[in-house]
Amino acid sequence: METGKISLLNGILRKKSSAHLVWILFLIPALLVYSIFMAFPLFQSIRLSFFTGKGLRPDNFVGFDNYVSLFTDPVLSVRFYNALRNTFIFFGIHMFVQNTLGLLFASFLASKFKGHSVYRTIIFMPTTLSTLVIGFIWTLILNPQWGALNKILTAVHLDSLIRPWLGDTQIALPIISLISSWQWVSLPTMMFVAALFTVSDEIVESAMIDGASNAAIFWRFKIPLILPVIGIVSVLTFVGNFTAFDIIFAMATHRGEPMYSTDLLGTFFYRTAIAGEHPVAEPNMGVGAALATVTFLLLLTGVLTWLFLSRKQRLEANR
Amino acid sequence: MKPSLPYKIVTYVVLTLWALIVIFPLWTLMVNSFKPKRDIFKDPFSLPTEVTVDGYLNAWTDSNFSFYFRNSFFITTVSLFLILFLGSIAAYSIAKWRSKIPGLFYIYFIAGLMIPLRLGTINLLQTIKAMGLLDTVFSLIPVYVAMGLPIAVFVLTDFIRALPDELFEAAKIDGANRFGIYLKIVIPLIRPALSTVAIFNLIPIWNDLWFPLIFIRTEDQRTLILGISLLFGQYQSNWTYILSALAISAVPVLVLYLAFAKQFIKGLTAGAVKG
Structure with a gap:
């Protein structure tokens, strides 16, 4: 009974420090996939609208010319x-x-x-x-x-x-x-x-x-x-x-x-x-x-x- | 309130009329896919007098529809599994982590509900190319997972939040670690919500044309819908073949839908309302 209580207490104390870590680990895979393949491309698309150039990676800054x-x-x-x-x-x-x-x-x-x-x-x-x-x-x-x-x-x-x-x-x-x-x-x-x-x-x-x-x-x-x-x-x-x-x-x-x-x-x-x-x-x-x-x-x-x-x-x- | 007789008659007339308008094109597709070409032109609406399965044999063996079918099946199952796994474990964290951090991530995920990923296609193309995935079936999976995560997080977080805390406390006292709790308690309890999320994502992934059209060229990497998209250019005059190929892509979804109509309607509507 007594030892059980102590080990429970230990467990809680140990978990307290690692609790956040575990929760973060649960979130990270979804966050990574969502950020790389959804959020990032959408934001980058706004940035790209200010550039021009041939091929897949236009790198010549032109301000609002594309919009014009x-x-x-x-x-x-x-x-x-x-x-x-x-x-x-x-x-x-x-x-x-x-x-x-x-x-x-x-x-x-x-x-x-x-x-x-x-x-x-x-x-x-x-x-x-x-x-x-x-x-x-x-x-x-x-x-x-x-x-x-x-x-x-x-x-x-x-x-x-x-x-x-x-x-x-x-x-x-x-x-x-x-x-x-x-x-x-x-x-x-x-x-x-x-x-x-x-x-x-x-x-x-x-x-x-x-x-x-x-x-x-x-x-x-x-x-x-x-x-x-x-x-x-x-x-x-x-x-x-x-x-x-x-x-x-x-x-x-x-x-x-x-x-x-x-x-x-x-x-x-x-x-x-x-x-x-x-x-x-x-x-x-x-x-x-x-x-x-x-x-x-x-x-x-x-x-x-x-x-x-x-x-x-x-x-x-x-x- | 008991509906009056005239009201009932109007109900049946209107709904039957619409049902005919819905079934008419599907009927036309199915019956003609079994007819030789001249019969398709002579009499497009009756049952075939002379049944031929040449179109189906042609599509399945001579061209690569069995390949396309396998690719679509692979992409859809892997994507759905990842959406459900990553989405549910993230939702568990957001729902039960007592801190201010997950609330921010929640909003970050939900923002994706209203923004079509198509608008980021150019940069997605760059990323996929840089990863060396372009022109493979693997290029589509991360894109579909990213597209499916917002709705998964949204529906599942709500659901897990509603689960009583005592359940988790009890399991913790029994010595289960957090991943064990996720596997043994969360997953079995959220099964209905998981099926809603799966159905809501199944249809757009299986039917997607946009990303395969842009990412994939090679014959053996094509999806079913991409294969269909090229039909008209290649086999313009072979109507039996075209109709059979269209039927091959439509029938699996239709059968699945008719078998689980209730769940499909619930899943698609719930997902749309939440979106």
């Missing part, structure tokens, strides 16, 4: 503003589809009914597949030579709607945005379902007993729960869309065809930094890094706006 050419160079800036505008259109379509369809599906799925989980499983299916594979399948279906979609339209006497779906500069981007939204609509749906579930049946029932109408219940209880989810969906979509690449690569090549009409910041970044812009197939890493930094700042603005708004909303809700 990105914003004003007659060729580069046209591509940049085009990609920026397209990215906002891409984002806008996602926001519209995901929030309307997501909320619609969620309002159905929030109540239990026969087949409930089958529908949920189906809605989620495209989300688990590779965007590249999804893009290729749809490209085949929209392919005018095969014309799988066109055959359906003809069958239902809507042949007048037939277009060169991916060949028309006016509609290629909306089509691709819709397909991407089709793939990702499951996530907002499930988030809305989770939000709607938190309105307990008792609250709703007691409100109904008090004479509240369905509309009143919707505005009083559901909207305050849905708004923050719309916020999260927006910010997640924003972050995802501003580096989107795969779907454009699959359906319109990395040049955002036709005529750069589907070029996004992600594909533009790939060309400037990695593949090289046509016709000079040589990457410009400095400008690429400047573009990455601008994208980063845009994301940061978006995320901070969301944090600010959601904080404000929470404070108001608590008042």
